[in-house]
Amino acid sequence: MTNKLSAQTIVITRARGYRYHGKYPQVTVFSKDQMELDRIQTEFGGHVYAHRKGFIWVLSRRSEVIHLIAKVKPWLPSRHGFETILESHPT
Numbered sequence: 001m002t003n004k005l006s007a008q009t010i011v012i013t014r015a016r017g018y019r020y021h022g023k024y025p026q027v028t029v030f031s032k033d034q035m036e037l038d039r040i041q042t043e044f045g046g047h048v049y050a051h052r053k054g055f056i057w058v059l060s061r062r063s064e065v066i067h068l069i070a071k072v073k074p075w076l077p078s079r080h081g082f083e084t085i086l087e088s089h090p091t
Contacts, residue, residue, distance in 0.1 A: 005036065006039070007039045007040045007042070007043035007044065008043070008071070008072050008075060009075075010029060010031075010036055010039070010040055011027075011029065011040060011044070011068070011078070011082075012072060012075045012076070012078045012079065013078070013079050014029045014030070014031070014079070014080075015027050015029050015078060015080065015082040016028055016029075016080045016082055017065075017080075017081070017082030017084065017085030018085065020060065024062070025062055025065045025085045025086055026059065026060045026065070026085075027046075027058075027059040027065055027068060027082050028056055028057065028058050029056070029057045030054055030056050031054055031055055031056075031057075032053065032054040032055070033055075034048065034055045037055050037056075037057040040057050041057060043071075044059060044064065044067070044068050044071070045059065045064050045067075046058055046059035046060070046064065047060075065085065065086065066086065069083050
């Protein structure tokens, strides 16, 4: 039986935030298990793409990033600090 992590747990432990072109906030998660990313996509939106030897989930709309951070707030801070992506450049 596989270990089925919740979407929130996956995001808190693996999500990374960065600014696309230095301006647009994005949150990403890489995984070799597409089902994990499907759970995240169902919960938070965004898109899943094939990427090298796995898949990547990308959340690229500012409003979606704000919603994601609000939804996982009880579990913050995250392992990689993706929630600070909006703090570095105010909206």
